[in-house]
Amino acid sequence: MTTSAARGGWRMRLRGLIRKEFRQIVRDPSSIAIAFLMPVALLLLFGYGISLDAEEVPVALVAPQPSAASASFTSAFYGSRYFAPRPMPDMAAAEAALMAGRVDGIIRLQGNFARRLEGGGSAPVQVIVNGVDANNARMISGYVQSTWANWLAQRAQAAGGELDMPVQVEPRIWFNGEMRSRNFLVPGLIAVIMTLIGALLTALVMAREWERGTMEALMVTPVAIREILLGKLIPYFVLGTGGMLLAVGMAVFLFDVPLRGSLWVLLICSSLFLLAALGMGLLISTIARNQFVAGQVAIIATFLPAFILSGFIFDIGSMPWALRGITHLIAARYFVAILQTVFLAGDVWPVILPNALALLLMAALFFGLVRRNSRKRLE
Template identity: 60%
Template sequence: MKWVRLKALMRKEVLEIIRDPSSIAIAFVLPVFLLLIFGYGVSLDARRIAIAEVVDHPTQLTASFLAELERSPWFRPRRYLSRAEAEQAIMRGDVDAMLWLRSDFTRLTLSSGAAPIQLAVNGVNANQARIIENYINGTWLLWLQQEATGQGVHLAAPVVADVRVWFNPALRSRDYLIPGLIAIIMTLIGALLTALVVAREWERGTMEGIMVTPVSKVEILLGKLVPYFVMGMGGVTLSTLMAVFLFGVPLRGSLLLLLGTTALFLLTALGMGLVISVLTRNQFVAAMVAIVTTFLPAFILSGFLFDIRSMPPIIRVLTHIVAARYYVTILQSLFLAGDVWPVILPNSLGMAILCTFFLSIALLLFRKRLD
C-alpha cells in the first residue's frame, strides 16, 4: 500500500462527495431530522392522562381530592354524571381510566384510611395501565397525608418508602431514549454512507477504470472508508451536541471515551455498509438491504426500547451479533452514569470483534474483477 495512491483515492472520494450532496445530507441532515422526530415523538412518559371522574355524593372532601388530581401534571380529568357514562367513555377510548368516588367516601376517608374508591383502567396498553395505577396510588396517598396533617390526625402508614433514584433522578424517559437514539440513527447513517459507495461506482461505470489501475483492493476500500468515517464522526458530534444542549440530556462520562467508543462503533457500521456495497451493484438494492439488515435489527434487538433480558433465550443470543446492542449500553452509561468500566470494556470488546469481522469480510469479498 502506497500513501500517494491512497491519498489520491481519498481525494477522488472527497470530490465525489462535494459533487453529490446526497452523502452530506445523509451524514448531517438525516441525523438531525431523525433525532428531532424520534426525540420529541418517542416517549415512555405518561402525561395528561384522560381520566373520568364520577362522584356519587359531592362534598368538600371529594372536591379537595379531585382538585389534587387536577393540579397534577399527569392527569386530564373529565367529569361524568354516572358510572355507566364513564364506562362507555372508556369503551370509546375517550378516557384511559375511571375513578369512582362512592357516597360514603367522606365518612370513611380519615376514619379508616380505606375510602371506597374504585379505579378502572383500560388495560389494552399494559405499560400505561400500570403507570396510571401507580400515579393514582401516589396521588391518593399524598392527598390523604395532607388531609390528615391539616386536621391534626396522625396517619399511620404500615410502610414508609424512602425512594432514591440513581442516574436519572428526574425519571425522564427522554434522558434514557436519546442516547439510544443516537446509536440507532448512526447505525443507519454509517451503513448507508458506505453501502452506496461501491454500488454507485458500478452504476456509473467508473469501477472498471479503477480496476485497471495499480491500486490494491485495500487501498480502494480505505480510500472509500476514511472520508465517510470523518463525515460520520461529524454526524455523531452534531447529534451529541443536540442531545446535550437541545434535549438537556446530561453527559456524565468522559468526552474522550465517548469519541473513542463512537469511532469503534462507526467503523463497525461502515464495515457493514462496505459488505453490503460489495455484494450489491445497485444503489437502490444496497439502500434497502442496509435498512433491513442494520436499522431494523438495531431498533428491535439493541435494548433501545425493549429490554433484552425479557426476550426469549434464542433472541437474546441473536442480539450479540447486533453492534448497536453494545453501543446503546455504552452511550446510556456514559450519558447517565459516567465511566463505568465494567460496562464499557466488555461492550467495547464486542464492538471490536464485530468491527474486525465486517471489515475482514468486506476485504475478502471485494475482487478486482468484473465477474
C-alpha cells in the same frame, strides 16, 4: 518497481481515491445531507417528539354525590401534573369516553364515599384504565397509586397522626432523579440514528461501482483492493464523525442531557461504533453488488433491529434467552449501553471496556468479511 516506490505509490493512490470520493460526495449532495442534515433533523424531531412520561393524562372522574370528603380526594387528582380530570355525570358517559379514546382511565367514587370514610371504614375507589397500551396503562395506574398514597399521607398528617402503612417504600432513583425519559431516549436515539447514517453512507458505494462498471476500470489500475476499501471508508468516516459530533452537541446543549463521563471516552467509543456501522454498510454493498438489492437490505437490516433489539427502549434482560443471544449481533446494543452509561452514570470502566471491545470486534469482523468478499475478480 522498488518497494519504496510501491509504498510511495500507495499513499498517492489512496489520496487520489479519497479525492475522487470527496468530489463525488460534493456533486451528489445526498451524502452530505445524510451526514449532517439527518442527525440534526431526526434528533430534533425525536428528541422533542418521543417521551414515555405521561403528563396530563385525561381521566374521567365519576363522583355521584359530591361532598367535602370526595372533593378532598378528587382535588389530589386536579392538583397533580400527571392528570387532567374530566368530571362525568355517570358511569355510562365515562365508559363511552373510554371506548372512544377521549380518556385513558376512569376514577369512580361510590355514592356513599363520604359516609364510609367518616364511619371509619374503608371506602372503595374503582379505577379502570384502558389496557390496550399496556405500558401506558401500567404507568397510569402507578401514578394513580402514588397520588392516592400522597393523599393518605397528607390526610393522616392533618389529623395529627401518622399513616398506618406498615412498610413505607422510599425509592431512590440513581443517575436520573427526576425520571426524565428524555435522558435515556436521547442517548439511545443517537445510537439508532448513527446506525442509519453509517449504513446509508456506505450501503450503496461499492454496489454503485459494480453497477456502473467503474469497478472493472479500477481493477485494471495498480490500486489494491485494500486501498479501494480505505478510499471508501476514510471520506465517509470523516462525514460520519461530523454528524456524530453534531448529535452529541445537541444532546448536551439542546436537550440538557447531563454528560457525566468524559468526552474523550465518548469520542473514542463513537469512532469504534461508526467504524462498525460503516463496515456493515460496506458489507451490504459488497455482497449485494447491485444498488437496488443493497438499498432493500439496508432498509430491512438496519433501522428496525437497532430500534427494537438494542436495548434503546426495550429491556434486553427481559427478552427470552435466544433473543438475548441475537442482540449480541447488533452493534447498536453495545453503543447504547456505552452512551447511557457515559452520559448518565460516568466513566464506569466495567461497562465501557467490554462493550467497546465488542464494537472493535464487530468492526474487525465486518471489514474482514468485506475484504474476503471483494476480490479483484470478475464473474
